[in-house]
Amino acid sequence: MSGNRRGAPPKRDSIFELSKLMDTMVRVKCLGGRELRGVLRGYDDLVNVVLEDCDEFLRDPMDMQIVTDETRKLGKVVIRGTQVSLISPEDGTEEIANPFLGADDDGED
Amino acid sequence: ATKLLPLEVIDKSIGTRVWILMRGRTEIVGTLRGFDDFVNLVLDDAVEYAPDMRNGGQMVVTKLNSEILLNGNQIAAIIPDSNGPPDS
Numbered sequence: 150m151s152g153n154r155r156g157a158p159p160k161r162d163s164i165f166e167l168s169k170l171m172d173t174m175v176r177v178k179c180l181g182g183r184e185l186r187g188v189l190r191g192y193d194d195l196v197n198v199v200l201e202d203c204d205e206f207l208r209d210p211m212d213m214q215i216v217t218d219e220t221r222k223l224g225k226v227v228i229r230g231t232q233v234s235l236i237s238p239e240d241g242t243e244e245i246a247n248p249f250l251g252a253d254d255d256g257e258d
Numbered sequence: 259a260t261k262l263l264p265l266e267v268i269d270k271s272i273g274t275r276v277w278i279l280m281r282g283r284t285e286i287v288g289t290l291r292g293f294d295d296f297v298n299l300v301l302d303d304a305v306e307y308a309p310d311m312r313n314g315g316q317m318v319v320t321k322l323n324s325e326i327l328l329n330g331n332q333i334a335a336i337i338p339d340s341n342g343p344p345d346s
Binding site for chain 1: 261262263264265267268277279281282283297315330331333334335336337338339340343
């Protein structure tokens with residue numbers, strides 16, 4: 150183990166290039182529960198993100214875990230990469246019937 | 259068009275009113291004076307919109323009326339050139 154000097158650490162490629170989603174409508178979920186949706190206009194290595202024509206999905210004031218379909222307009226937004234938990238394209242998502250409903254019995258597998 | 263860099267968008271908004279969404283339900287509006295690598299912000303004439311937990315979570319508006327240092331740790335989103343939540 151003699152004198153193995155480290156230069157720059159090897160550059161790791163990201164497994165997903167946000168360049169693929171540029172100028173498309175994306176949904177960004179944040180830590181803490183905020184959900185925003187807008188057109189992806191920019192980003193950086195730390196996954197800070199710029200969205201244009203952005204809306205925020207409002208949450209139920211009684212229960213902040215419930216995200217409603219109501220939105221408010223925000224406009225151009227910079228989202229902090231440290232707070233991003235998910236970025237997904239709007240095109241290619243669809244709502245499906247709730248698979249968790251109708252569980253009347255115990256120990257449902 | 260080439261992509262916008264988020265930190266450049268923030269930089270361009272120095273001197274304008276910005277609307278900050280924090281991780282919880284708190285929001286802050288202020289005139290952006292500057293920021294650092296961690297996106298801690300210096301804001302002037304800041305106004306805080308925070309839920310009042312002693313009053314059923316209604317939003318309470320507090321004029322902070324001075325320059326503040328807003329810790330970047332809890333900042334979720336920055337909306338440049340904005341006066342904040344529209345009055346109901």
